Amino acid sequence: MERIEIEPTSTTPRINFRPEEGYFEIAGKSLPENSFEFYKPLLDFMEAYAESPVKNTSLVFKLQYFNTSSTSHFLRMIKKFERITVDGNLAVVHWFYDEDDEDMKEAGEDFKVLSKLPIEIIGAQLD
């Protein structure tokens, strides 16, 4: 599979998907007017990857702001990778939040409740 690298805009996040390393990162602001249009191709890509993943997969979120329609897509992304673990491979979500940003921390905790994947919630100094 080819890598996907999308530069951030004022309303869409930076996308850095490196399937050969099992590394999938979404970073920045996610406020697309049409979140389906932005996330659908990425979700399709992740679904195809989940068919034949590498041994260890990491789904990394480093977000500042997102709208609620993006939230539903993040949950879909996480759920796409739940199937990876069925065949004995590993998949982990790394949910980074800015140390001051309680709201982003709570959003990670919400996903933890709704997902079977392990979700590590990590406070850090984000750009």
Next chain:
Amino acid sequence: MTTAFDQYQLMRTHHLIFGYRGTLNNELITSILTLSETKLKDLKTPFKKKKSIINILIECLQNILYHSENFSDGLFSGHHCIFLLGKREDEFFIQIGNYIKKNQVADLKSKLEYVNTLEAEDVHKLYMEILDKGKISDKGGAGLGILRVVKDSGQKIDFDFQPHDGQKSFFCMEIKVNEN
């Protein structure tokens, strides 16, 4: 003639920090968010409250793009709205207004009345339920956006509908956020 000084005094007496009237698109929303964030930083707003206000603005302003009725004032045609951010003593307020179809009034009114009855923990519970199922709950019928607004505000939403003509009403909403 109303002078700039009159307008300045009017904004000051109404405790306004920043306001916008006109049509809206996603690019303008981004500019409004940037300007609002800068003003909130200047006011040394605690991070948590600044984040809540920006989250509310994201949902409310994008909601206008999705659900408002187009209107033309002779100069601009599109998603007309008014947006005001202000601060009275220790409370921020966000006032939003836009045109909607008259036949949407009853449904929107009942959604807002419903979310206003919910306690904070019920708001979060319903939010999680809708997020998990990816569809509207049988219990409420409210969407994720409005629940996030209520969650971030921590207070009831004030709202009103002004009849405009046979087809349209002007929907007004005020959302408050305590400073501390």
